[in-house]
Amino acid sequence: MYKILIIEDEYHIRNIIKEYFSLNHLEVIEACNGYEALNLMNESIDLILLDIMMPGIDGYEVCKLLREKTKKPLLFISALSEDENQLKAYQLGADDYITKPFKPSILYAKCMAMIKRDQKIEQEIITLGHIQLDKTNHLLIVDNQSIELSHKEYELLVYLCEHPQQLLNRDQILNKIWGYDYYGDGRAVDTYIKKLRKKLGIYACYIQTVIKTGYMLKVVSDDEIIQTNTR
Incomplete structure (x- = not known):
């Protein structure tokens, strides 16, 4: 079973993702802010979902800190749709970016494609x-x-x-x-x-x-x- 770390301060969004992913046999670890996420991150995590606008430290800073610890696939989920926001995310090491609102099925498909691609790279x-x-x-x-x-x-x-x-x-x-x-x-x-x-x-x-x-x-x-x- 793959393990997903969701870093999102809005409970209902975490819950929507968790319910859909759990039905598709993915284990979901929840963090409501960046500090909690940094403590939860470990080698068993297969993919990271990260919001930008959060209390404490924002998603950009969390991404920067996570990239010092792991190369696991990282996908931003954000209401910010401007090109400059997406560009900054990619510059900080994000692998993909999806804007809110999104369909859980599309997010799931993106996540699975990224995990499988990452596993193929690891095999090399x-x-x-x-x-x-x-x-x-x-x-x-x-x-x-x-x-x-x-x-x-x-x-x-x-x-x-x-x-x-x-x-x-x-x-x-x-x-x-x-x-x-x-x-x-x-x-x-x-x-x-x-x-x-x-x-x-x-x-x-x-x-x-x-x-x-x-x-x-x-x-x-x-x-x-x-x-x-x-x-």
Whole structure:
């Protein structure tokens, strides 16, 4: 069951959304102001619905603060229909904007489309230990820092990440990454493994050498990482 956080100070609007969404098997978490929403926000939330005009801190400020904590889909629901209001919302990180009054069925359809799109994007990120591989943007992410990869580095890391704890010999890697018509030797693999290890920094030990055979990507414990980097 997907979980929706509704941040709206008007009870009847929250109730209309909650009733319709609940009938369609969505769990709804309610917040009547921005402060309450910031306390309720957590990783289990799949999508955020956010009003603009609220007591305390307005929706714009809430959006700004939420975007420091999460990348989950965020949709503004507001009576403000002017272009500048919508533009500001998008500039602050909103994914969509719907004006009041709206049909619950349309809002529901928008929410489901955004959730499914977000899930598809998440599937394009491989997470192994402290590293991530963003297949959409061809980036290596180490401790939340994005690191650019060359085309061959990216292809090699994808191959390793998609076969964790599996020994890949040099011929397998050459055939997969360089192609069957490549006439060089296995030293090309060794060179690019060295490049990847440098970009992995303290997590270079994730790529393990199997002597005279090939390489294996294996997530090791933090203790092993510390020991490796203090030798």
